[in-house]
Amino acid sequence: MSERRKLTLKDIAKDLGISVSTASRALKAHPDIAQETIQMVKDYAAKHNYVPNIIAVNFRKSRTKNIGLIVPELVHHFFSTVISGSIDEAKKSGYNILVSQSNDFLADEIVACKTMMASSVDGLLISISNETYDGDHILEFIDEGKPVIQFDKILEKLPVPKVIVDDFEGGYSATKHLIDQGCKRIAHIAGRKDVLNACERMKGYKKALNDHQIPFKEEYIRYCESISEEEGEQFMEEFLALPNPPDAVFCITDLVALGVIKALKNKGISIPDQIAIVGFSNWKLAEIVSPSLTSIDQHGYQMGVVAVRMLIQKLEDKNFEIPDTLELKTRLVIRDSSVKVKA
Amino acid sequence: MSERRKLTLKDIAKDLGISVSTASRALKAHPDIAQETIQMVKDYAAKHNYVPNIIAVNFRKSRTKNIGLIVPELVHHFFSTVISGSIDEAKKSGYNILVSQSNDFLADEIVACKTMMASSVDGLLISISNETYDGDHILEFIDEGKPVIQFDKILEKLPVPKVIVDDFEGGYSATKHLIDQGCKRIAHIAGRKDVLNACERMKGYKKALNDHQIPFKEEYIRYCESISEEEGEQFMEEFLALPNPPDAVFCITDLVALGVIKALKNKGISIPDQIAIVGFSNWKLAEIVSPSLTSIDQHGYQMGVVAVRMLIQKLEDKNFEIPDTLELKTRLVIRDSSVKVKA
DNA sequence: TTTGTTGATGTATTCGTTTTCATGGATTCC
DNA sequence: GGAATCCATGAAAACGAATACATCAACAAA
Structure with missing residues (x-):
């Protein structure tokens, strides 16, 4: 009207x-x-x-004030936390975040990149899919003069700045915590050997064992393919079948830990007294399961904030050099699944 | 280079x-x-x-191809599902979704609206905060000729199309399911009386009781203020203290159901045999808790898709009339928390 | 032949803002 | 008194695409 x-x-x-x-x-x-x-x-x-008229201004300045953000999965506690942080931070400088998801497929990731390019974002934040071993579709942004930052799941060889969590430290502190609780036979359900984050956690695990004179044993190691609850359950059953089962399990992710808990409950094994458990990521479910799950918080919100902030700095000042790698520290969140009552 | x-x-x-x-x-x-x-x-x-050059085209056509989407909370299973659906659907027509959150505060919602206005979105999708009883900040979009659609949490009096879930039907089928399991004393932990969705669920609950000749009893009703796990736990304890405790509880939301489960476990009461439970929303946690929780799925993804589709239709054809109210049916997802073994 | 019609293309304007490059008056300097 | 220097402002040209309007040839109808 x-x-x-x-x-x-x-x-x-x-x-x-x-x-x-x-x-x-x-x-x-x-x-x-x-x-x-x-x-x-x-x-x-x-x-x-x-x-x-912002459209005219943007036209004149040939920019959109839109930042692309590609994640493997949107309906995912950690990533939505990251998104939340980036949106809040971007808003402060008048930028918008355009979210897209790859569903952990390379093909979808490429499409998402093309869409971002087509809507002419000023810059890109990306956490790569499990299938991404080559980053040509990402480098196209650089070619167009659009800055890119990788976060969390990264392609190490890509000459593009990275914001990551110190997975090594996370793995170390999870393991050390179990050692501090008096555990001697600490198993690790790991992720895929070709996924960087998973390897770093494994390294942290090994280092912690080593620093405390606990021998590393291959029989206490399993590798997940799909990082699922089912895998956790299955591997735990395998551990229980060992002549000398572990007295603690450090899991690559909370979801896997959930499977482990399920397996232990089925066998009537008490957590944490007989077997202590630590997860990773500190998802919502860690508070919810019973017993509540000790986990490693990755500061998703903070990661979103930091990544956006650096990208915007670069956008506003062409000469700004984004640091090559920025590592955020993790935080051990202790809950019931790992704390042994002192005898 | x-x-x-x-x-x-x-x-x-x-x-x-x-x-x-x-x-x-x-x-x-x-x-x-x-x-x-x-x-x-x-x-x-x-x-x-x-x-x-999309920026030039948009300028010429005076549009942005951006659609605003305001939700109470981004890190939330249901809303991220909605977001996921809207993004996927918008992408098909070359639109982008700009997400913002109100944290369930009116003040934040108003700011979010202003931000959306400032970035000159073509239209708006909004799920209002708990504090929103007046929609002037939303009507501004209409004044500017930008179509708006409300979804899920709506302000009924606003003359703006709505996409909602049939909460009445959801409440009805949850209750009926419990009746079918042979429950006679069905309690309901409800939401705030001034929140529409909560009232509709309550109405469905009452209708189901009535249709099956079960008297409605005020003593089996509690109203949540913050819809929290703690409230669920506390109200369940109150129910248990009754001379004649309920044999089933229908909860306004899965989180509340979680509190109920916790209370029952503490007392060593068996679920579902002694007390059956049904939640609402079908969050991730419903699969995860033990016993797994029967719940009402709200088709969040579908809701996002539908809302976006209608908005885009309106954007592409000024004469298109968005239907005033579109109600999506719910789906009862039966799990362990409610199925009584037939004697 | 003249007029009208159609088909294919070009010219010029527009969108709203920013920015480069004048312009012209006032003041200062030698 | 003329040149140099400011100062405040205006005129005009971008930016890239879309589009209303003009042109002009070829051909058909009269």
Whole structure:
């Protein structure tokens, strides 16, 4: 109904008897413009509720103020935390976040990249899929002069800055915590050997054992393929069948730990007294399961914030050099699944 | 490095010795243009990898192809499902989704609306906060000629189309399911009386009781304020203290059901044999808890898809009339927490 | 031949803002 | 008194695509 055409600079100029350029400059308090003129224009603009046409501005500046964000999965506690952080941080500088998901398929990831390119984002944040071993589709952004930052799941060989969690430290502190609880036979259900994050956690695990004179035993190791609850359950059953079963399990992720808990409950084995458990990622479910699950928090929100902040710095100042790798520390969140009552 | 300036229509026109307008029209196969010319231009464009400058196009058409999406909480299983659906659907038509969250505060919601307005979205999808009883900030979009659709949590009095879940039916089928299991004393932990969804579920609950000649008893009703696990636990304890405790509980949400389960486990009461439980929303946790939780699925993904589809239809065709209210049916997902073994 | 019609293309304007490059008056300097 | 220097402003040209309107040839109808 109120078909009021939007007020433009031209309207202001005409009404005030000045030129469009003066109006434009006055609004940004350009030093060339007289103080009174600036006041006059600003007052007029405020009174008539002038708001610059952002589409025109973006066109003029050839930018969109949109930042692309590609994650493997959107309906996922960790990633939605990251998204939440990036949106909040981007908003502060007037940027928007466009989210897309790869479903952990390379093909979808490539499509997502193309879509982002087509909607002409100013820059890209990406956490790669499990299938991504080559980053040509990502490098295209660089070719177009659009900065890119990788986060969490990264392709190490890509010459693109990275924001990651210190998985090594996380693996170390999870394992050390179990050692501190008096555990001697600590198993590890790991992720795929070709996924970087998983390897780092494994390294942390090994280092912690080593630092405390506990021998590493291959029989206490299993590798997940799909990082599922079912795998956790199955591997735990295998561990229980060993002549000398472990007294603790460090799991690559909370979901796997859930499977482990299920297997132990089925056998009537008490957690943590007989077997202590630590997960990784600190998902919502860690609070929810019983017993509640000790886990490693990855500061997803913070990761989103940091990644966006660096990208925007680069966007606003071409000369800004994004640090090559930024590692966030993890945090051990102790809950019931790992704390042995002191005898 | 490759500082290749982007190919524009002007370049094509010059190289081909035609005018810019002919080039433009040829690319969209305008009927005025000769077939050979169309072919020639298209071939050239394909060969030189011409991609129209979307920022210029959007400017010319005064649109952004961005759709705003405001939810109470982003890190939330149901809402991220909705987001996932809307993003996927929007992508099909070349639209982007800009997500923002209100944290269930009115003030944040207003800010989010302003941000959306400032980034000049073409339309808005919104699920209101718990504090929103007045929609002036939402009507502003209508004033600006930008279509709006409410979804899930809606303000009924707002003259703005709504996509909702049939909460009444959900409440009814949850209750009926418990009745079918042979339960006679069915309690309901409800939501706030001033929240529409909660009331509808309550109505469905009452109707189901009534249809099966079970008297409604106020003593079996509790109202949550914050819809928390703690409330579920506390109210369940209150129920247990009754002279004649319920043999089933229908909870406003899965999280509340979780609290109920916790309370029952503490008391050593068996689920579902002594007390059966049904939740609502079918969050991830429903599969995870033990016993797994019977719940009502709200088809979040589908809701996102539908809402976006209608908004886009309106955007592409001003004359399209969005139906005033679209109700999606719920689905009862039966799990262990409610199925009594037949004696 | 003249007029009308159609088909294919070109010209010019527009969208709203920013920015480069004048312009012209006032002041200062020699 | 003329040149140099400011200062404040305006005029105009971008940015890239879409489009209303103009042109002009070829051909058909009269």
